[in-house]
Amino acid sequence: GQQLNQSPQSMFIQEGEDVSMNCTSSSIFNTWLWYKQDPGEGPVLLIALYKAGELTSNGRLTAQFGITRKDSFLNISASIPSDVGIYFCAGQLGYSSASKIIFGSGTRLSIRP
């Protein structure tokens, strides 16, 4: 079945540093999604990508839909303490809510004080 390989599994960074994480798959997806999950909460959508090559920003976050449609990356610039959490990528086979979504295993971001 489809699988997403998300890396790194965890990151420890200094406040102010830039962060980069990515997801790869052997399958082609039509939509890439990036979610953030805070402790004790459900995931919240950060960025949705619908077109190969698309580069989309949301504040300090930037995500790209890979040209091959098999990968995506998320960058966070100038990290701050509230960026701490687990980031999930997700690939969706179609464009509607009825399309299956596959989630990566997550990247746990921690910030050194």
Add this chain to the structure above:
Amino acid sequence: NAGVTQTPKFRVLKTGQSMTLLCAQDMNHEYMYWYRQDPGMGLRLIHYSVGEGTTAKGEVPDGYNVSRLKKQNFLLGLESAAPSQTSVYFCASSSTYNEQFFGPGTRLTVL
């Protein structure tokens, strides 16, 4: 709007007991989903519904049943709980082409 709410927030069951998790959404969304989240793994879809009165199996449906009798509610049932069902359960809802909105989760422990 409360968004997506889940009841209960925590539950401890003994093996073989049954229980029902309730998900409610006030956004008039057609689609609703139940996921489980285990350590080191992403969310895995258990069952989903594309409208009132309809349900379908997801990736890991065994041991669970669901019902969508009302558009705003999606129930997840465990008929005979097993330790392997210890997990955090998330409900989500969405309209046809929009993002999924997740509830806060239910932490279930089966002893």
